[in-house]
Amino acid sequence: MGKRLMKGNEAAVHGALMGGCTHFFGYPITPASEIAQAAAFYFTSAGRVFMQAESEVSVINMLYGAASAGARVMTASSGPGIALMGEGLSYLAGARLPSVVIDMQRAGPGLGNIWPEQSDYNMVIKGGGHGNYSNLVLAPSSAQEMFDFTRKAFTLADQYRMTVFILSDAYIGQMMEPVEISGPVLHGTRKDWAVYGDAASRPNLISSIYMNPPLQRKHNELLQDLYRQLEREQVDYQDIQTEDADLVFIAYGISARICLSTVHALREKGVKVGLMRPKTLFPFPKERIRELAEQGKTLAVVELSSGMMADDVELHVRGRTTVLRYLTMGGETPTVQELIANVERDLMVRSGGLSNV
Amino acid sequence: MNHVEICKDECKGCGVCVETCPRDCLMIGDEINAIGYQHVVFVGMGRCTACGMCYRVCPEPGALTVMADVKEV
Amino acid sequence: MSERTEVRFSKAKAFYDTFERKGSGDKVTHYCPGCGHGTIQKLIADCIDELEIQDKTVFLSPVGCSVFSYYYYDTGNIQCSHGRAPAVATGVRRTLPEAVIISYQGDGDLAGIGMTEIVHAANRGENITVIFVNNAIYGMTGGQMAPTTPMGQKTPTSPFGREVLRDGRPMGMAELIASLSAPVYVERCSVATAKDVLKARKVILKSLQNQVDKLGFSFIEILSPCPTNWGMDPVESRVWMQEQLAVLFPLGVYKDVTTHLVAVDPGKFHSPMDDDKLRELLRGASEVPVQRSSPLPHTQLIKVAGFGGQGVLSAGELLATCGMSEGIQVSWLPSYGPEMRGGSANVSVILSEDDIGSPLVDHPNVFIAMNGPSLDAFEDAVAPGGLILVNSAIVTRKVSRTDVRVVYIPATELARQEGLLSAANVVMVTAYLYITKAFSIETLRRCIPLVLRKKAYLNQNLALVEKVLDHCVRTAGSAGSDESDGSAGSENG
Known part of the structure; x- marks a missing residue:
């Protein structure tokens, strides 16, 4: 197949259909509404299920129901909506239900505005709801990756029986780029734990209740083992010209x-x-960060938040090298010129350039 | 003969069946069962019609079983 | 009188023989003595047996005393968060058209925290059965006041009694649900007396039969005793129900339109197309064939800006599509949000032989100004040596920068002459390509059909391209030359 010019938001819906997603439950919110709109058209055209719910709270519970019944399910929202889904996300994790959630991050707190921030990092990477749980979090940076990551998210969700987040932002969603729609359609298969309303699945129970504390503890430990398994199997990152880099x-x-x-x-x-x-932001490429730190490279975290990912970077650097924070908030993005100026200033300070002045 | 079989360790002694039975076939006994309640006992042999009202109002799934005469042909 | 007897009423098959999920070998429920839940759940189990739907049943237990229903029902079970079972049921329903879905909810759950979910599921007419157990308090958490608590009733959170100015009045959920158009069957019953219980059994049976027949949404409210939290013995509690609760919440049918209904089509929501058809659907009409004409002179950092409605975003899309069709890297990033729905719009387009980093164009080397305010906004941001194309049919002033190349095109006027008032964007893109030779005009002609939304205007758009080329050639001394004093370009219009 050739390429089509499309927005990241539309690419995600294409990825979902090619990833075997059968159910999309949505609720409008800028800048994620285009995903629901594209899903309304494409899912319906493809004979799959699109439904607009009455709230994000209902959305996440519809996901819970359809996932319980074995479907490949998804939704897309932005910070305020994801926050409302917090309890449901915790339930999904507790009941070990696979689902895919896209967060097109916008600026907060509160209503904030509709331009990009990356300030949902803590909410999404650290769970978002109550209890000891994590989500698998993928971070696309192009329209093609919006397609690729969403397509593979459903298989990952089924494989690990957990929620896979696509943590993106308003610009990656709004941007049009060439996207190649390729590969086979990845269909889900029957799950031995799901409730299908038939004789074979009659013994199955979807629940996050463990009234017996030792069993709840065991369940928690099993989840933590799962997350450690993710760290062994799913860490992914891209290195660009890091080999000889000073920063x-x-x-x-x-x-x-x-x-x-x-x-x-x-x-x-x-x-x-x-x-x-x-x-992948969870699992986080902490080994790679440790290596870069041990090689003595200065690290500069560039993010549209108060330094949420930078905190995680520092956790794995453990003081071995300098971690600079180039942070922008409020829906603004740094210009290339600003970053160049930051680097030139900070590298000079570090090489002693300014101490002679 | 029509009667009610009582699984005594499944009865919580709430007395709703006693109150409901139209023929006073049930009463709370003196014995305390394995789950700590004075359970119901059947005292209606000959009066019971196996109407099933006691079974219907009883909140426990298996505490009461209503046995009815087999109609001989 | 016979010597031999047979079982007439006994534990339903829809219950597990022993409740292993509760505890090894357990046979009793977790409910308090005299609790209404046990009685109601027995009725449901009995109806499942009678309708022979055990394998098809999916039982939903949201938070409340009945959250552990999955201990007892030998059916598919889904435990849900507080109040959300109707949304969960919706998800299940849209996945399993044949399942029998029972949403078993208490009054705090349904009438309090879950009001939104129940009303909307009802209003959609989901083909499910909702059993609403109203015992007028929050049972599981210790008897606190619920939306259904009677006036004056003392509870741990209304220690001096429910008071109207503070707490409002008790809500009648059967009345509320019956006021919606979609539900097909709404009835309120009770388990206070043996007669009530027998009636409740019939009502539950009917509500499940409705679902099996795919008639739609059935809502059964059942008044139920909570002796523990009411501080009464089980027998007293049933008297209180008759004297107080059933007066506040009158029993009876609130809605029943099931007699003149036909089944809803269970397949209407879900009939996936095969993979080949899906690929065809996704391929769409806009796939861009690659055909290389000439290498790009240098990375084009383009900003197009103007009024909403001038085709600013489409101009960008056309440029990006041309780039794609030449096999180079492209990105397109719009301004978006509230300002799109009124005033101005702008788009950043990058065309590059190399991978594109930031899609944001802060300092364009090509700026297409479709109107005056846009020129004011972005003139200073243009990179020195860059190109500014001005829609001189609308922009009355001249560019004041002297370190950039400026070309004036009466775009709106040229478009109007061709009968396409809104195609000033095509004029500007054509002029841009003519001037910069970024791509061949043939590439433009090839890409217009891919981007044009109103296909009926294709020929007029292609004719407009020729007209613009003609205009550019006629004014070649200015438009095609390398002016940098800001005064060059076509003065036409």
Whole structure:
């Protein structure tokens, strides 16, 4: 197949259909409404289920019901909506139901505005709801990855019986780029734990209740084992010119795209910089961060938040190297020129350039 | 003969069946059962019509079983 | 009188023989002595047996005393969060057209926290059965006040009694649900007396039969005793129900339209097309064939800006599509949000031989100004040596920068002459390609049909391209030359 020019939002819906998703439950919110709109058209046209719910709370519970019945399910929203889904996400994790949720991040707190931030990081990476649980979190930075990641998300969700988040942002969703719709349709198969309303599945129970504390403890430990398994099997990142770099940007989503331009521009000026772009935020590429730190590279976290991912980077750096924070909030994005100026200033300070002034 | 079989360790002694029975076939006994209640006992041999009212109002799934005469042909 | 007897009433087959999920070998419920839940759940189990639907049944137990229903029912079981069972049921219903779905909810759950979910599931007419157990308090958490608690009733959270100015009045859910158009069967019954219980059994049976017959949404409210939290003995509690609760919440049929209904089609929501057809659907009409004409002179950082309705975003899409069709890298990023629905719009397009990093164009080397405010907004941001194309049919002023190349095109006027007032965007893109030679005009002609939404105007658009080329050639001394003083370009219009 050739390529089509499409928005990240539309690419996600294409990825969902090619990933075997049969049920989309949605609720309008800028900047994720286009996903629901595209799903309303494509899911319905493809004979699959699209439904607009009465609230995000209902959305996540419809996902819970359809996933309980063995379907491949998804929704898409933005920060305020994801926050409302918190309890349901916790239930999905507790009951070990596979689902896919896209978060097109916008600026907060509160109503905030509709331009991009990456300030849902803590909410999504650390769970979002109550209890000891995590989601598998993928971070696309192009329309093609919106397609690719969404397509594979359903298989991952089934494989690990958990929620897979696509943590994206308003720009990655709004941006049009060429997208190749390729590969076979990945259909789900019958699940031995699901409730199908038939004789074979009659013994099955979907529940997150363990009234016996030792059993609840065991369930929690099983979840934690699952997350450790994810760290062994699913960590993914992209290294761009990190080999000889003195400074390595760490960024995802739209921030990574801006960093990529900055790397190109600084390299032209002879400044050795690179980019490490996590494609999975949970599991986090902490080994790679440790390696970069041990190699003595300065790390610069570029994100549209108060430093939520930077905190995680520092956790794995453990003081081995300097972690710079180039943070922007409020729906604004840093320009390439600003990042260049930051790097030139900070590298000079670190090499002692300013101490002689 | 029509009667009610009482699974005594499944009875919580609430007395709703006693109150309901139109023929006073049931009463709360003196014995305390395995789950700590004074359970119901059947005292209606000859009066019971196997109407099933006691079974219907009883909140426990298996505490009461109503046995009815087999109609001989 | 016979010597031999047979079982007439005994534990339903829809219950597990022993309740292993509750505890090894357990045979009793977790309900308090005299609890209405036990009686009601027996009725449901009995009806499942009678209708022979055990294998098809999916029992939903949201939070409340009945949250552990899955201990007892030998059916498919889904435990749900507080109040959300109707939404969960909706998800199940849209997945399993043949399942019999029972949403078993208490009054705090359904009438309090879950009001939104129940009303909307009812209003959609989901083919499910809702059993609403109204005992006028929150049972599981210790008897607190519920939306259904009678006036004056003392509870742990209304220690001086429910008071109208603070707490409002008790809600009649059967009345509320019956006021919607979609539900097919709404009845309120009770388990206070043996007669009530027998009636309740008939009502439950009917509500399940409705679902089996695919008639739609059935809502059964059942008044139920909670002796423990009411502080009464089980027999007293049943008297209180008759004297107080059934007066507040009158029993009876609130709605029943089942007699003149036909079944809803269970397949109407879900009949997936095969993979080949899906691929065909996704391929759509807009797949872009790649055909290379010439290498791009340098990365084009393009900003197009103007009024909403001037085709600003489409101009960008056309440029990006041309780039794609040349096999180079492209990105398109619109301004979006509330300002799109009124005033101005702008789009950033990047065309590059290399991978594109940031899709944001802060300093364009090509700026297409469709109107005056856009020129004001972005003129200063244009990179030195860049190109500004001005829609001189609308923009009355000249560009004041002297370090950029400027070309004036009376775009709106040229479009109007061709009968396509809204195609000023095509004029500007054509002029841009003519001037920069970024791609061949043939590429443009090939891509217009891919982007054009109103296919009926294709020929007029293609004719407009020729007209613009003609205009550019006629004004070649200015439009095609390398002016940099801001005064060059076509003065036409």
